[in-house]
Amino acid sequence: MSTKPKLFSPGPVDVAKETYEAMCSPTIGHRGKDFEELYASVQPGLQQIAQSSRPVYLNTASAWGAMEGSLRNLTRKKVLNLCCGAFSDKWYDVSLRCGKEADKLQVEWGEAITPELVRNKLSEGGFDTVTLVHNETSTGVLNPLTEIVKAIREFDDIMIIVDTVSSFSAVPINYDELGVDVLLCGVQKALALPPGISLMIVSEAALERAKELPDRGYYFDFHEFEKNHAKNNTPSTPAIPHIYGLRERVEFMLAEGMETRFARHEATNQLTNDWLLKHGFVNFAPKDYQSKSLTCIKNNLEIDVPGFVKAVRTKHNFLINGGYGKIKGSTFRISNMGNETIETQQELLAALDDVIPEFL
Amino acid sequence: MSTKPKLFSPGPVDVAKETYEAMCSPTIGHRGKDFEELYASVQPGLQQIAQSSRPVYLNTASAWGAMEGSLRNLTRKKVLNLCCGAFSDKWYDVSLRCGKEADKLQVEWGEAITPELVRNKLSEGGFDTVTLVHNETSTGVLNPLTEIVKAIREFDDIMIIVDTVSSFSAVPINYDELGVDVLLCGVQKALALPPGISLMIVSEAALERAKELPDRGYYFDFHEFEKNHAKNNTPSTPAIPHIYGLRERVEFMLAEGMETRFARHEATNQLTNDWLLKHGFVNFAPKDYQSKSLTCIKNNLEIDVPGFVKAVRTKHNFLINGGYGKIKGSTFRISNMGNETIETQQELLAALDDVIPEFL
Numbered sequence: 001m002s003t004k005p006k007l008f009s010p011g012p013v014d015v016a017k018e019t020y021e022a023m024c025s026p027t028i029g030h031r032g033k034d035f036e037e038l039y040a041s042v043q044p045g046l047q048q049i050a051q052s053s054r055p056v057y058l059n060t061a062s063a064w065g066a067m068e069g070s071l072r073n074l075t076r077k078k079v080l081n082l083c084c085g086a087f088s089d090k091w092y093d094v095s096l097r098c099g100k101e102a103d104k105l106q107v108e109w110g111e112a113i114t115p116e117l118v119r120n121k122l123s124e125g126g127f128d129t130v131t132l133v134h135n136e137t138s139t140g141v142l143n144p145l146t147e148i149v150k151a152i153r154e155f156d157d158i159m160i161i162v163d164t165v166s167s168f169s170a171v172p173i174n175y176d177e178l179g180v181d182v183l184l185c186g187v188q189k190a191l192a193l194p195p196g197i198s199l200m201i202v203s204e205a206a207l208e209r210a211k212e213l214p215d216r217g218y219y220f221d222f223h224e225f226e227k228n229h230a231k232n233n234t235p236s237t238p239a240i241p242h243i244y245g246l247r248e249r250v251e252f253m254l255a256e257g258m259e260t261r262f263a264r265h266e267a268t269n270q271l272t273n274d275w276l277l278k279h280g281f282v283n284f285a286p287k288d289y290q291s292k293s294l295t296c297i298k299n300n301l302e303i304d305v306p307g308f309v310k311a312v313r314t315k316h317n318f319l320i321n322g323g324y325g326k327i328k329g330s331t332f333r334i335s336n337m338g339n340e341t342i343e344t345q346q347e348l349l350a351a352l353d354d355v356i357p358e359f360l
Numbered sequence: 361m362s363t364k365p366k367l368f369s370p371g372p373v374d375v376a377k378e379t380y381e382a383m384c385s386p387t388i389g390h391r392g393k394d395f396e397e398l399y400a401s402v403q404p405g406l407q408q409i410a411q412s413s414r415p416v417y418l419n420t421a422s423a424w425g426a427m428e429g430s431l432r433n434l435t436r437k438k439v440l441n442l443c444c445g446a447f448s449d450k451w452y453d454v455s456l457r458c459g460k461e462a463d464k465l466q467v468e469w470g471e472a473i474t475p476e477l478v479r480n481k482l483s484e485g486g487f488d489t490v491t492l493v494h495n496e497t498s499t500g501v502l503n504p505l506t507e508i509v510k511a512i513r514e515f516d517d518i519m520i521i522v523d524t525v526s527s528f529s530a531v532p533i534n535y536d537e538l539g540v541d542v543l544l545c546g547v548q549k550a551l552a553l554p555p556g557i558s559l560m561i562v563s564e565a566a567l568e569r570a571k572e573l574p575d576r577g578y579y580f581d582f583h584e585f586e587k588n589h590a591k592n593n594t595p596s597t598p599a600i601p602h603i604y605g606l607r608e609r610v611e612f613m614l615a616e617g618m619e620t621r622f623a624r625h626e627a628t629n630q631l632t633n634d635w636l637l638k639h640g641f642v643n644f645a646p647k648d649y650q651s652k653s654l655t656c657i658k659n660n661l662e663i664d665v666p667g668f669v670k671a672v673r674t675k676h677n678f679l680i681n682g683g684y685g686k687i688k689g690s691t692f693r694i695s696n697m698g699n700e701t702i703e704t705q706q707e708l709l710a711a712l713d714d715v716i717p718e719f720l
Binding site: 014015023024028030032060061068093094097098099188197215216217219221239240 | 579601
C-alpha cells in the first residue's frame with residue numbers, strides 16, 4: 001500500500017477510487033464512434049453543472065494552456081489583467097509573453113478586486129479583453145464575479161475571460177446568466193480528477209472575435225474546438241482516461257445534486273473557518289470575499305509553518321499547504337474541495353488539533 | 361467486462377494492465393518533493409531510450425501542442441514544412457495559423473521526403489526552421505531522418521524540428537548523434553500509454569533561438585521547461601497519472617532492452633507485410649521507406665474497406681484502421697506498435713485471414 005498522504009492542499013485534491021477505476025476503461029480510437037459516444041455522454045451533464053447552453057470544450061492541457069490560448073484567440077488590442085494573487089498576477093506576465101499589449105489592475109494579495117476599481121481602470125480606454133481569476137487559489141479570495149462582469153459590460157467590445165479553476169462546481173456559477181465570454185477551469189480542484197485536462201466554455205461573441213486573430217494558432221483555436229464539438233470530438237488527440245474519469249465525476253455530481261454539493265462545500269469550509277478562529281488565527285481573505293473551496297490562513301500566530309505541515313503529514317498522513325509564492329510561510333492553506341465531507345474534513349481538523357499545540 | 365475492441369490502429373494502441381495500475385497511483389502535490397521524485401525517476405530512462413544527454417521535457421498536451429509550441433519558440437523568419445501525408449501537411453497549415461511565414465516541400469502521399477529535394481528547396485534561401493515528420497502515420501512512410509538532417513545541416517542557422525510520434529522507441533533514434541533541435545513524440549503510439557501528454561527534447565541551440573522570440577508564450581516555452589527541469593518539475597500542472605504510467609513503461613522498456621524492442625517491432629511488422637503480400641495487397645509506402653511500427657496497405661484489390669474493418673471488429677473484437685484523410689478507403693492501416701508480440705500480431709493476422717475471404 002502507498003504511504004502517500006491524503007491531499008488537503010488546494011489542488012490536486014484527493015481522487016476517489018471510483019474515478020481511478022473509470023480512468024482505466026479501455027483506450028479507444030479517438031476518431032471513431034466509441035470516442036464520439038464518450039464525448040457526447042459528458043456534455044449534457046457539464047452544461048447542466050455550468051448552466052450553459054454553450055458546449056463545454058475538453059482541452060488536452062492544464063489550465064494555463066486554456067488561459068494562454070484564450071488570450072491568443074481574443075486579444076487584438078490590449079488586455080487588462082485583474083491581479084490579486086499569484087495566479088492572477090502571472091496571467092499578466094503570460095499576456096506579455098504572448099506578445100500582447102497588457103496592463104494590470106493590481107490589488108494587494110489578500111484583497112479582492114472590486115467593480116469600482118475595474119470601472120475606473122477601464123475608463124482609461126483601449127482595452128478589448130479582461131482576465132479575471134474568480135477564486136484566487138493563492139490567497140483564498142473569492143472575487144465578486146457577477147458585480148465585476150456587470151461593471152465590465154458598461155464598456156463596449158470587451159471580451160471577458162474568467163478562470164474558475166478552484167471555484168467551478170464548488171460554488172454556483174451560471175454561465176448563461178453571467179454572460180462572460182470564456183469560462184475555464186482545471187479538473188484537479190473541485191472536480192476531483194487528477195490533473196491533465198481543462199474545460200472551456202466559449203461564447204458566440206468570442207468565436208466572432210477569434211476570427212480577427214489570424215495568428216491564434218491551432219492547438220487552442222476556439223474554432224477548431226467548435227468545429228470538432230459538432231462531431232462530438234476534440235481538435236487534437238484527447239486524454240481519454242481523463243474523459244472517462246470526468247464522465248464518472250459528472251454522474252457523481254448530478255446524483256449528488258448541485259445545491260447539495262454547494263451546501264457541502266459551504267459546510268466543510270465553515271468547519272475550517274471555525275477551526276482557525278478557535279486557535280486565534282485570521283482568514284487571509286476579507287470577510288465578504290472568502291473562498292468556499294479552500295481557506296488561506298494568515299500566520300498571525302507566527303507558527304513554524306513548514307514544521308507544522310511536515311508534522312501533520314508525518315503523524316497523520318494528511319497534506320496541507322504551507323502557502324504559495326511570496327506569502328509562503330506567512331500563510332498556510334487548507335482545501336475542502338472535491339469529495340470531502342463533514343466527516344472527512346473533521347478528521348483532518350482533528351489531526352490539526354492534535355499537532356498544533358506543540359507549534360503555538 | 362468491456363466489449364471495447366483491442367486496438368491495432370496506429371494510435372492510440374492497446375495499453376497494458378500494468379500501465380493502468382501505475383496510473384492509479386495516488387495523486388500527489390505537483391509542487392513538492394513527491395512529484396520531484398517522480399519526475400526525476402523517469403529522466404535517466406527516457407534519456408537512455410532517446411540516447412540524449414539533454415533532458416526530456418514532459419509536456420501536458422498531446423503532440424500537436426508540442427508541434428505548434430516548437431514553431432512559436434523557433435521560427436522568427438520562415439519555416440519549411442516537409443509534407444508527405446496528413447500530419448506533415450497539417451503542420452504547414454498550423455505554421456500559417458501561428459502567424460509564421462511558411463513554405464512547403466510537398467511530395468505525393470505514399471512517397472518519402474529525400475535529402476535531394478530538401479537541399480534543392482533550402483537553396484531558395486530565407487528559411488530558419490524545418491519541420492519533418494519522421495514516420496508519417498497516415499501513409500506508413502518512414503522518412504530517411506539521418507540523411508535529411510545531414511542535408512539540412514549544409515545550410516546555416518536552421519532549426520530542425522522532428523516529430524517522432526509513431527517511431528520513438530520502435531526504431532533506433534540517437535538524439536545526440538542525430539543533432540536535431542527538437543525531437544518530439546506522443547505517448548499513445550509505440551510508448552503504449554493512453555493519450556494525454558507528449559515528450560520534447562530541445563537542444564541548447566534551440567534555447568538560444570527561443571530567446572529571440574518574445575511572443576513565444578508561456579505554456580510551451582522551452583525556457584520554462586528548462587528552468588523547471590532543473591528543479592525536477594514542469595512549468596504547468598502535469599498530468600500525474602500519465603507520468604506514473606510513463607515510469608512503468610520506461611522500466612518495461614529498459615527491462616526488455618532497446619535492441620530487443622526494435623527487433624520485436626521489426627518482426628511483428630514483417631508479419632504484417634507477409635500477410636499483405638500473401639493476399640496480393642501492396643504496401644502503400646515505397647520499399648526502402650516503410651514504417652516499422654505500422655503498415656499502410658494500398659487497397660489495390662478494391663475490397664470494401666469499411667465493411668472489412670467492421671467485420672474484423674464484430675467477429676474478433678480487433679480494431680484496425682480504414683485509412684486516414686484523403687486516402688480513407690483506398691488504404692487501410694494495421695499497427696504493430698507498443699506491446700504487440702509475435703503471438704499477438706499472429707492472432708490479429710489470423711483474424712484477418714478468417715474475415716478477408718468474403719471481401720475478396
